[in-house]
Amino acid sequence: MKMRNPPVNSLSLEFLTELLISLEKLENDKTFRGIIITSDCPGIFSAGLDLLEMYGRDPAHCAEYWKAVQELWLRVYLSNLVVIGAINGISPAGGCLLSLSCDYRVLANNPKYAIGLNETLLGIIAPFWFKDVLVNTIGHRAAERALQLGFLFPPSDALQVGIVDQVVPEDQVQSTARSVMAQWLAIPDHARQLTKNLVRKPTADRLLQQRDADIQNFVRFISRDSIQKSLHVYLEKLKQKKG
Numbered sequence: 001m002k003m004r005n006p007p008v009n010s011l012s013l014e015f016l017t018e019l020l021i022s023l024e025k026l027e028n029d030k031t032f033r034g035i036i037i038t039s040d041c042p043g044i045f046s047a048g049l050d051l052l053e054m055y056g057r058d059p060a061h062c063a064e065y066w067k068a069v070q071e072l073w074l075r076v077y078l079s080n081l082v083v084i085g086a087i088n089g090i091s092p093a094g095g096c097l098l099s100l101s102c103d104y105r106v107l108a109n110n111p112k113y114a115i116g117l118n119e120t121l122l123g124i125i126a127p128f129w130f131k132d133v134l135v136n137t138i139g140h141r142a143a144e145r146a147l148q149l150g151f152l153f154p155p156s157d158a159l160q161v162g163i164v165d166q167v168v169p170e171d172q173v174q175s176t177a178r179s180v181m182a183q184w185l186a187i188p189d190h191a192r193q194l195t196k197n198l199v200r201k202p203t204a205d206r207l208l209q210q211r212d213a214d215i216q217n218f219v220r221f222i223s224r225d226s227i228q229k230s231l232h233v234y235l236e237k238l239k240q241k242k243g
């Protein structure tokens, strides 16, 4: 699955909906046993959640958006398919969550391709289920530092901390992802799927048990004047970077 939402594969409501529909189709087609998620935007896996879906929007829109974010996460995280991330670009925040929700992550070795949950740098906080997935992946202490400081790990650090499973030369990302897929597909589906569910269900259940409350918390938080100001400042910084 090649993500194509130029210029930066931001996860807008429309794009999330497209991804959800595509994933659902693949899940329902029994001829598919695995997917490789990668990007069609040069140098960018995904810029994460679309800030324009959260900035200057009314509460109803923010609630609809957050529901779609939750939905995509649950679908990828709990997918019965083998999901491999072929991460061929930078992957901050929501882009990192998407990567972390894969069963295996292969990152291209380019110092620009940083990955991490950088929410604090935007003046916002990573929701508890983003945090849970990071803690599950790199452990409590590393996650505590990474989350507070908004670390974006370059490939060598990403491998060392375990946020990705493999770092390979850029031209080998897709072929490596395909070899990894072959290894995973050698396992009988039912055994692998039940095991995946056993490991991941408790984390997903934490959100499933409080989805509506999570949406309300998000809407309250994102609608605060101080948070809207932080988003404004961050968006202006992105604009000014262009010069």
Ligand SMILES: CC/C=C\C/C=C\C/C=C\C=C\CC(=O)SCCNC(=O)CCNC(=O)[C@H](O)C(C)(C)COP(=O)(O)OP(=O)(O)OC[C@H]1O[C@@H](n2cnc3c(N)ncnc32)[C@H](O)[C@@H]1OP(=O)(O)O
Pocket (backbone or CB within 6 Å): 007, 008, 010, 044, 046, 047, 048, 049, 050, 051, 052, 090, 092, 093, 094, 095, 118, 119, 122, 124, 125, 126, 127, 128, 217, 218, 221, 222, 235, 238, 239, 241, 242
């Ligand atoms: C109580 C608590 C309850 C709940 C929890 C509360 C809150 C949680 C809320 C939110 C969680 C959010 C998670 C996220 O994912 S936030 C998004 C984080 N993403 C980033 O920080 C990345 C920002 N982008 C960049 O750093 C760069 O754009 C880049 C490195 C990805 C690419 O750089 P380039 O130089 O190639 O391109 P640019 O010129 O910077 O960008 C082109 C174009 O795209 C716009 N853009 C970039 N990123 C985003 C984005 N994430 N959303 C929307 N738009 C984006 C950028 O502004 C440019 O637009 P213009 O061409 O200037 O119009």
